[in-house]
Amino acid sequence: MSKRFIGSRQTTIGREIELSGTGVHSGAPVSMVLHPAEADTGFRFLVSKRGRIISEIPADVRYVKNLTLCTVIGDDAGVTVGTVEHLLAALRGLSIDNCYIEIDSREVPIMDGSAAAFVAAIDEVGIRELAQPRKYIKVLKPIRIDEGDCWGELTPHSSFFLDVQIDFETPLIGRQRMALEMNAGAFRNEISRARTFGFMRDVENLWKAGLALGASLDNTVALADDRIMNAEGLRYPQEFVRHKMLDAVGDLALAGAPILAAYRSVRGGHRLNAHVLQALFADKEAWTMVRAPWVRDPVSVDVPVGVAAVNYAADRT
Numbered sequence: 001m002s003k004r005f006i007g008s009r010q011t012t013i014g015r016e017i018e019l020s021g022t023g024v025h026s027g028a029p030v031s032m033v034l035h036p037a038e039a040d041t042g043f044r045f046l047v048s049k050r051g052r053i054i055s056e057i058p059a060d061v062r063y064v065k066n067l068t069l070c071t072v073i074g075d076d077a078g079v080t081v082g083t084v085e086h087l088l089a090a091l092r093g094l095s096i097d098n099c100y101i102e103i104d105s106r107e108v109p110i111m112d113g114s115a116a117a118f119v120a121a122i123d124e125v126g127i128r129e130l131a132q133p134r135k136y137i138k139v140l141k142p143i144r145i146d147e148g149d150c151w152g153e154l155t156p157h158s159s160f161f162l163d164v165q166i167d168f169e170t171p172l173i174g175r176q177r178m179a180l181e182m183n184a185g186a187f188r189n190e191i192s193r194a195r196t197f198g199f200m201r202d203v204e205n206l207w208k209a210g211l212a213l214g215a216s217l218d219n220t221v222a223l224a225d226d227r228i229m230n231a232e233g234l235r236y237p238q239e240f241v242r243h244k245m246l247d248a249v250g251d252l253a254l255a256g257a258p259i260l261a262a263y264r265s266v267r268g269g270h271r272l273n274a275h276v277l278q279a280l281f282a283d284k285e286a287w288t289m290v291r292a293p294w295v296r297d298p299v300s301v302d303v304p305v306g307v308a309a310v311n312y313a314a315d316r317t
């Protein structure tokens with residue numbers, strides 16, 4: 001049994017977390033420190049250079065600079081942080097609202113290609129409940145984006161429901177679809193360990209373009225024409241669509257608060273996820289901010305690891 005706070009208040013991490021690894025695109029070493037943050041901070045990247053913070057970049061869709069292979073956010077001076085999605089997925093997926101992410105490189109470390117290392121690190125320090133009620137972005141009407149044969153749609157829903165479908169010609173993937181009521185337990189058990197994947201046939205072109213320099217079988221499920229190159233095989237049935245769900249949780253964290261909606265994506269990716277969010281925020285009648293009701297005492301509940309946290313249906317304020 002592990003002690004977890006579940007309820008209507010905002011949360012942050014229990015204490016500082018130090019992590020290090022490699023950037024999947026740069027191949028460069030990265031050190032990162034996650035710091036607890038006060039209520040209404042959201043997720044904010046503090047980019048450091050030689051020990052000095054040179055930029056503070058909110059993990060917010062308005063700061064998105066590039067969506068080609070991973071999600072890149074940046075400031076107006078040209079400082080950027082890439083591959084933010086798996087870390088943001090771990091934070092949002094475990095129902096954390098506020099965190100500073102200090103980083104000494106332009107890319108979040110890839111770790112094992114999933115959110116597992118971030119989840120393990122957060123588990124070690126625990127989650128702290130703050131006094132202020134949690135805020136949600138409540139979707140009020142459907143928002144749909146079509147891009148070629150891809151589409152993504154947010155529709156009103158009382159919690160966060162995720163329905164993702166992918167379709168790849170290779171029989172190693174094929175068509176995969178998974179739908180889940182997303183909460184901390186579902187994220188941890190069904191999604192968090194799903195790794196990123198790539199095709200061997202693309203590797204040479206990526207390397208020529210100076211990308212995927214840190215990619216290896218330690219952090220990517222690599223697909224050849226007729227087989228998976230990783231000796232250990234897959235971690236889950238349908239690991240590929242689960243990873244796309246992980247990416248969607250991370251990309252939608254750029255909303256700045258948890259979303260009350262059902263999100264359906266078909267053949268989507270980072271670009272589509274960000275474009276759906278941008279379309280949502282462009283329509284003032286499509287969403288509203290709601291707040292969980294104030295509660296007098298922190299709610300402390302013993303929950304076995306992996307058991308779903310309650311879904312909080314917030315009242316409209």
Ligand SMILES: [Zn+2]
Binds near residue numbers: 086243247
């Ligand atoms: Zn990913």
